[in-house]
Amino acid sequence: MSDVALAWMVLIPLAGAALLGALGSRQSGFSANVAVSLATLAGASFMTVRVVQDGSFSSLHHELFVDPLSVFLIDLVAFVSFTTSLFSRSYMRAEVRLGHLDPARLGTYHAMYQVFIFAMLLALTCNNIGVLWIAMEGATLSTALLISLYRTPASLGAAWKYFILCGVGIALALLGTIMVYFAAHSVLGGHRALLWTDLYSVKGRLDPAIMAIAFVFLIVGYGTKVGLVPLHAWLPDAHAEGPTPISAVLSGLLLSVALYAIVRFKALAEGALRTNWPGHLMIGFGLASVLIGAFSLSSQRDIKRLFAYSSVEHMGLATFAFGLGGPLATFAALLHMTAHALTKSSVFFTSGAVAQTAGTKDMDGITGLVDRDPALGWTLMASSLAIVGTPPFGIFASEFLILIAALHKAPWSVPLLLLALGVAFAVIVRRTQAMVFGAPGASQAPTPRTLFAPFAHLVLIVILGLAIPHLLAAWYTQAARLVGP
């Protein structure tokens, strides 16, 4: 009975997409979007209770499965998509009212939002590496439409870049998937050669030469979606030009889900190769992303581009930590993924609201927020402090753990990481400070909004930073055992 619940949870957003597409540009679309997301969240909670009681399980003839690694990501997706839909209600209404968005496109927006969530959930719950690929491709297609929503030259350019780059990336990932199937075909044969559960049980018997080539394609392919340097070119444009709720879910969820795919394949490849060469590859990509991401921050003028580059840096850090391997580093990486997803979406919520209030995304044009709209100003400040890793917040805990793990396994990388984190801290805090506390600029009528979503995220991040809930820590530990060698 509850096996089917998993399938239902995945299907809720898809059904919601059909409903929202039918509602079109009606005002009820906003609330319906929230309702669908809430239903998804409820489904996810139900499923979580089941996992807590019985552990990993699979359903629909092993086509779908949940284990400790995917369960917290599923919850994360369901939760962030719900808060984002709340934020999106007030934000997108304002966008329509300000004349930035043609109301006729609201139907597309809501439907594609739910299709995107569906693709994420399918990618996380499917047991089949082929279906995983299809879900990632579906996510690419739906978000390409979302990024180009405003139909301005810049947003079309960004969407085109996103489509082509991620299209190529995802195509390479398909080649990697085919290679994995090729390697497993002779061991398992037929359909079972695509199932995670079966692949893991025979990972030691897969051909190492093929798995090595396959992993290269997979890390380059899915790495394009994670935004790993040098495949990150699409990321700043897509985040800056798309609607802000989409920037939040792209940064918080899509990047994490793509990283999830890489991590799963890494466990497989390490099992086949019997070396941690795949981990070294991830360390290389991760470190490059941390450095390039951090050093690109200072030249940004657009507020959303600034935080987009910060995403490159943070995903690089998580990739680096997964590459290190071992219980501690993997634990830290999972924590970092969670904390980053929550923090970065909160950052985008506030910076989107800030840009909407100020009427510009140019940071030089935004000053004196705290005088004009104190709640918004302080939320932006708090979110920015959270994202750069100041103590009470969750990212501090995860970055601290990652540095400890790096000291053990790759001490040479610690100075580089500290340098990058320092640069990121300096640039983001200086920029935010100027925006929040600067001399008040020309005042504009504040738009009514709820800051519930960023508040909720900040509270969760503080909890993560102060004391990780026991249940979550247990999942992380189990997941780390699953992924680590």
Place this chain on the structure above:
Amino acid sequence: MIAHLLVRQTIQILFVIAMAPLLAGWIRQCRAWLSNRSGAGLLQPYRELFKLLRKQPVVAEEASMLFVATPYVVFAAMVVAGAMIPMITTRLLLAGAADAVALAGVFTMARIFAALAAMDLGTAFGSMGARRTMLVGFLAEPALLMVLFTPALISGSTSLVVIVHDLARHGVILYPSMVFAAAAYVMVTLAENARLPVDNPDTHLELTMIHEALNLEYSGRYLALIEWSAAIKLLVYIGIGAALFLPWGITQGPGLAGLPMAYALLVAKLAAAGTGLAAIETLSAKLRLFRVPEFLGTAFLLAVLGLLVRYLFGH
């Protein structure tokens, strides 16, 4: 034994010389049909040759011996090339000389003589034609050699006789590498024989002509010889192509019994290739001269690709 070889050799030489104008006529006829014209008939090239042979040649006063000798040299070179190719039988008197590299050398020698003779009088068009023909030759020759190396690698020898023998022995095996070599060979054949899209054999347009510019100063029997050797050259090229890529029906045995069948098959192959050539020429437009290096560069790369594919597949 020697007598048999001599007989085969003589028949082949006579066949090549006699059939070349017919092949040219066939291609022209096909092109006429393809463009909805009735055409001048298959025998038109013979009539033209006959007419030219009867006319008194006019030679410029400044012309040197080279100018007069060139038509004979070129004609002789083409006949020698035609005599070497194992397109009907592998047992020929000259079979020992039928080497891929030597063959390319014979063609080059003819081209150099033609280019020198064109420059001999110092006319503008002659020098221009010489320059252009050397450009095409300079690019086509490496491509031709690369094409020949692919079958040479398969059979382990550059001797055409060994290659044809080896390829024909295996029957209907299609070598993937030969697909690339064949595509490149068609391109080289078009370029080397001054056909479309590299050169248009039908016009004397100053800006684009290549082959015709070489012959502008020739008349009478000299012109007849040049045109005839051009026809033989085309037949030889198609003959090489048929021997390399469609080696079926070439007799290997010592007797003379298989010959009629082999000749019939060769005529069929020539007719089919002529039709294909006419179709290519009808469908393609003349390339601008500076696109020709691109065209031949592509041919060269395809041939190299053929070699690579051979290494990959191991056959």
Place this chain on the structure above:
Amino acid sequence: MTTLASAIHLLAALFLLAAFAMLSQRRLANLITLYAWQGAILASCIALAAYATGSAHLYASALLNALLKILLVPALLRSLARRLDVQWDRESLVQIPTVMLIGLGLVIFAFNAALPIAVPGAAINHATVGIALAALLLSLLMMILRATALSQVIGFLALENSLIFAATSVTYGMPMVIEFGIALDVIVGIFILGVFFFHIREQFDSLNIDRIEGHHE
């Protein structure tokens, strides 16, 4: 060396030839025709694999690919090209012979990378993997070097062709669900791109990528 295997090898070579031809082709109509040819080669390759294994789903896959890549997608592309009024790709910065040389380098690289792959007892060897890899890299090169959006898309579709070719020749086909999903994604992708093109054209009055790219501040 069975006749069937040699036929598949021959088709593999033709597939690579088509990829090279697309790389050197500037005219959009010819590019679309070449794409259709490549699709035809792919479909016959799958049909041969289906005959070799006798599996029904491979026959279905061959049919699906034939319908999609010989008929549907080329027709869609042609109508797009006609309605957008693009016939030629703009002259790219890189000369065609240079492009071909780079392509040759990629082929050598791909063939070398495929050499260590050998599965004992499998009907296929590293050769078809090498061809698929080479065709994939060539389509990537085409996407990088092309200046108009439509030819980039054709490059992308060619990329997808070589992936399916890899799947078929290497493993005798992936399970049907996957292939169906891939086909669906391709179709949806094409439609979305079509929508894009019209908006891009409205906004930029051109389909040249550098003008689109140079637009963000």
